[in-house]
Amino acid sequence: MASLSILNSESDEENWVIQINQMSSETNHSILKKIPVCIYQVPKSLRSAKPEAFAPQLIAIGPYNHFCPELYPMERFKVLSAKAVLDHFQKHDLKQVVEEFRNTATFIRASYHKYLDLKDETLLYTVAIDALFLLNFYHNYLNDKFSGSFMAGLEDRVQLRGVKLTKDAIIRDILMVENQIPTYSLLKILVHQSSEPAHLVQDYLGSMLLSFCRQHSPLNLTHVPSYSEAVSKHHHVLDLMYHLVVSHAEKSETPIPGQSEGMYKLFDDILYLPVLKLDVNSEVIMRNLVAYEALTKPDFLIFTRYTELMREIVDTVEDVKLLKKAGIIESSSSLSVQETEELFNGMSKSIGPTKTQKLDETIKKVNKYYHDKRKTNFFRVLTEYVYKSWKLFTLLATFVLLAMTAIETFCAAYDCHRYFEPE
Numbered sequence: 001m002a003s004l005s006i007l008n009s010e011s012d013e014e015n016w017v018i019q020i021n022q023m024s025s026e027t028n029h030s031i032l033k034k035i036p037v038c039i040y041q042v043p044k045s046l047r048s049a050k051p052e053a054f055a056p057q058l059i060a061i062g063p064y065n066h067f068c069p070e071l072y073p074m075e076r077f078k079v080l081s082a083k084a085v086l087d088h089f090q091k092h093d094l095k096q097v098v099e100e101f102r103n104t105a106t107f108i109r110a111s112y113h114k115y116l117d118l119k120d121e122t123l124l125y126t127v128a129i130d131a132l133f134l135l136n137f138y139h140n141y142l143n144d145k146f147s148g149s150f151m152a153g154l155e156d157r158v159q160l161r162g163v164k165l166t167k168d169a170i171i172r173d174i175l176m177v178e179n180q181i182p183t184y185s186l187l188k189i190l191v192h193q194s195s196e197p198a199h200l201v202q203d204y205l206g207s208m209l210l211s212f213c214r215q216h217s218p219l220n221l222t223h224v225p226s227y228s229e230a231v232s233k234h235h236h237v238l239d240l241m242y243h244l245v246v247s248h249a250e251k252s253e254t255p256i257p258g259q260s261e262g263m264y265k266l267f268d269d270i271l272y273l274p275v276l277k278l279d280v281n282s283e284v285i286m287r288n289l290v291a292y293e294a295l296t297k298p299d300f301l302i303f304t305r306y307t308e309l310m311r312e313i314v315d316t317v318e319d320v321k322l323l324k325k326a327g328i329i330e331s332s333s334s335l336s337v338q339e340t341e342e343l344f345n346g347m348s349k350s351i352g353p354t355k356t357q358k359l360d361e362t363i364k365k366v367n368k369y370y371h372d373k374r375k376t377n378f379f380r381v382l383t384e385y386v387y388k389s390w391k392l393f394t395l396l397a398t399f400v401l402l403a404m405t406a407i408e409t410f411c412a413a414y415d416c417h418r419y420f421e422p423e
Contacts, residue, residue, distance in 0.1 A: 015119060035110040038235035039064075039180045040295045050346070053287045056173040058166070061134065062181045063116050066126045075129075082132030089193040097132070098124045100192045104185070111182045111235065131185045137170065138208040171216060172284040177291050180236040183209070187231055199228065206230035213241045218282050218289075220275045223247050241285075242292055246303055276310070279332040283343045290347075307347055314344040 041064060042054045059078070060071040079094075086092055098121070105120040108127055116123060173179050183205075190201045206227030214221055221244050225233065234240040290304050314320055320340045323329040331340050410416070 015117065016115075035107055036235070037111065037113045038182070038239060038296075039111050040113045040177060040292075042177050042291050042295075046291045046294060050287065053284045054176060054178065054291065056176055056179045058169040059133075059173045059179075061130045061174065061179040063112065063118055063123060063126050064114065064178045066130070078129055078133040081136040082129050085132045085136050086193075091193055094125070094128060094132075097128045097189060097192070101128055101185070101188065104188065108182060108185065127181055127185050128189070130181050131189050134174070134181070135186055135189065137174075138212055141167070142208055142211050168281055172281050175216065175238055175241065175281075175285050175288055177238065177288050177295070180238055183231055183234060183236050183240075202231050203227040209234075209237055209240055212237065213244055216281060216285060217241060217245055218276055218278065218286055219245050220277065221245075221247075238288065238292055239296075242289055242296075242303070245289060246293075273310075273328050275328060275330060277330050278335055278340060278343065280334050282335075283346070287347070307344075311344045311347055314341060317341050 039062065047054045056065050056068075056071060058071070059074055060066045060068055065071060082094065083092075086094065086097070091097070101124045105124060108123060109116055118126070187202060187205055190205055191198050194201050196204075204227075206229070210224060210227065210230050214224070224244065230240055234243060286307060290307060293301055293303050314323065317337050320329065320337050324331065324337075329340065331337075335343075
C-alpha cells in the first residue's frame with residue numbers, strides 16, 4: 001500500500017522546494033527559532049469520540065479549513081464582512097492589506113504545526129480575509145450588533161436556522177483548535193488601518209478578546225490579564241481562553257470558598273469547586289480546551305483532570321440537580337438537566353497526567369467516597385433507625401421471653417405432647 005504524501009502535483013513539489021529554501025535561509029532560521037508552533041491539527045486519538053466537536057460546521061478560520069468544500073459557501077459572507085471593516089477605515093482595497101502582510105508570511109507559516117501547501121500570496125489573502133472577518137465579528141457581537149452589517153446577505157440561512165443558532169455555530173467554530181489564526185495578524189491589520197497610537201489599538205483588541213473569552217469561558221474567571229497582555233502574551237483566542245481557565249484552576253488548588261466558588265458537601269466532608277457555566281456551546285469549548293492542553297501542555301493536564309473529576313461526580317440527573325442547587329453548575333435555560341448530565345458522561349476519557357498530583361488525590365478521594373457510599377449509608381441507617389429503636393426492641397424481646405416462659409410452664413403442667421400426637 002502506497003503511503004500518503006503532502007505533495008500531489010509537480011507544482012506542489014516546486015512550492016515545497018521554495019519554502020524549504022526560505023526556511024533554511026539564515027535570516028528566516030533565526031526568526032523561526034523564536035516563533036513557537038501554536039496552531040495544531042487534532043489527532044485521531046483525541047477526536048475519535050466526537051469528531052464534529054473539532055471540525056468547524058459553518059465558518060473556516062485559517063489555512064487548515066479555509067478551502068474545505070463544505071465551508072466554502074460562507075466565503076462570500078466573510079469577504080463582505082472584511083469589506084465592511086475596510087470601509088470603516090476608509091480603505092477599500094483588500095490587496096493593500098495583503099501588501100502590508102507581505103513580510104509576515106514566514107511568521108504565519110511558523111505558527112502552524114502542519115505543512116501549509118499554499119503559496120505565500122494565497123496564504124496572506126486567506127489570513128487577511130479571516131482576520132478582518134474576526135475583527136468585524138468581535139466588534140459587532142460584543143456591541144450587540146450581530147444582526148447588523150455581518151448578517152446582511154445571510155437572510156436565507158438565518159430564516160432556516162435562526163440568528164441565535166448561526167451565532168452559536170460561529171462561536172463554537174471560532175474556539176476550535178484547528179480554526180485559529182495568530183492574534184498578531186489581527187493586531188497588524190488594526191495598527192495599519194487605524195490612526196490611533198499602537199498601544200491604544202492593542203488595548204482595544206485585547207478588550208474585545210477578553211470580553212469574548214469571559215462571556216464563553218466554562219469557569220468564572222477570578223484573574224484577568226491586562227488588555228495589552230491579552231494580545232502580547234497569547235497566540236490566539238483559544239490560547240487566551242485556555243490560560244484564563246487554567247490560571248483559575250491553579251489558584252483553586254487550595255481553594256477558599258467565595259462568590260466564585262460553590263460547596264459540595266459529602267456528609268462531613270466539603271469539596272470546594274469552581275462555578276461551572278454551561279450552555280449549548282460548552283461541550284465543544286471544553287473538548288477543544290482539553291485537546292489544546294494535550295497538544296501544548298502534555299505534562300500539565302490540569303484542565304483535563306478537572307473535567308475527569310466532574311465526570312466522576314456527575315453520574316446521574318440527580319447529581320446535576322444537586323450541583324445546581326449547591327451553586328456549582330449554572331446552566332442556561334437552553335440546556336436541560338438531562339443534556340447537562342449527557343455532556344459530562346459523553347466526554348471522552350482523558351490522557352493520563354504526570355504532574356497533577358493534587359487533582360489526582362482529589363479524584364481518588366471522590367472515587368473512594370463513591371465506592372464507600374453504600375456501606376456508609378448502611379451504617380447510617382443502622383445508627384439512626386436501629387440504635388434509636390433499641391428500647392422498643394428490648395420491650396418486644398421481653399414480651400417474647402415472657403410468652404415463651406408461659407408456654408413452657410403450661411406444657412409442663414398439662415402435658416402439651418398429647419395435643420400434638422395423632423389420634
